[in-house]
Amino acid sequence: MYNQRHFATQRAFEGVKFLVNQKSKVVSLMAVIDEVHTPDAREAEENLRAIRELMERSTRFSTFSGLSGIMAGCASIGGCFITLSLQRMLVESAISNRDFKISFLLTWSAVIFAAIGVDYLLTKRRAPRVGKRILSRLGKQMVIGSGPGLGSGALLTLMLLQHNLVTSIFPTWMLCYGCAVSAVGLFSQREVLYLGLAFLVAGAVTLALPPGIGLFMVGVTFGGFHIAYGTIIARKDGW
């Protein structure tokens, strides 16, 4: 079969031979080509594919930094304390029910923004090492993977708040967040997957426990699990 790519290489050599016969300075190039192993187009294509595959596979190793996990955990614990005082104020009738709900939403929105913000800044710090293309691909995967879980959690939170079922919000968060994190963990690191599963189990357990313990469990999971995860990852992969 007539190999057209081989023909191209042949053309190249014919061109060189012609120039050599003209005693041009390309003579030295001929010597270089003889020494260096010359890949043909098929080999070049295969190499490029191998490189791309390897680079995409290795995004699995650079999802979250340990420090952002610890920061997220601290933010969550802060949110728990604020919620605790909000609850106390509500019981003592210092604030209205509506004020409580608004403050509650604001507090936890702030926690989420703080956690994401810190993670974004820390990721930017690692960006020159990891590469912008890889990070944006990671980001896309993370948004698509966690979208359903987080979206459901947000909707359920609003609905439960409206029906004054605040204590049911906490296990709901654990379950929805667990789904989101597990999804991200499926195509990135195994540790992220385990974190997600831990949230799911904790959520199921919290559903079985008396409602009063809900906020404490939020501290344990969103606070403790994140800090533990962050410490493990930081120890393993570096800060």
Next chain:
Amino acid sequence: MMLDVLAAYPNAAHAFEAIEALGSIDDAIHQKARMGIMSLLLTLGEADFKLLKESLALSDGNLSTHLTLLEDRGYVSCHKEFIRKKPRTSYAITDAGRNAFLRYIAALERIVRASETADTVIK
């Protein structure tokens, strides 16, 4: 004189491009294992010996040899440290290494493109 060549041989331009691409293949990188090492280090920035070994499925000695070669060329830097009494050797890509690898990828792409151009010319 070059212009005469280009006039007489219309495909000489492609020939020159192909020659240029062929000449610039870095033989330090153009090898299966070393290509893999450079790809990983470009993506991760740095990696320890264990990670490289697991990802590329190379033996200790084989991986060591290739890493030493890349180190001698200045493409990779080695950093030995102790983490809680356990030794950890990590390798990072240098700026020279990054540039060399990107040039290598560009050369590969040029070879593919040059042959594709030749295909269309022949057709």
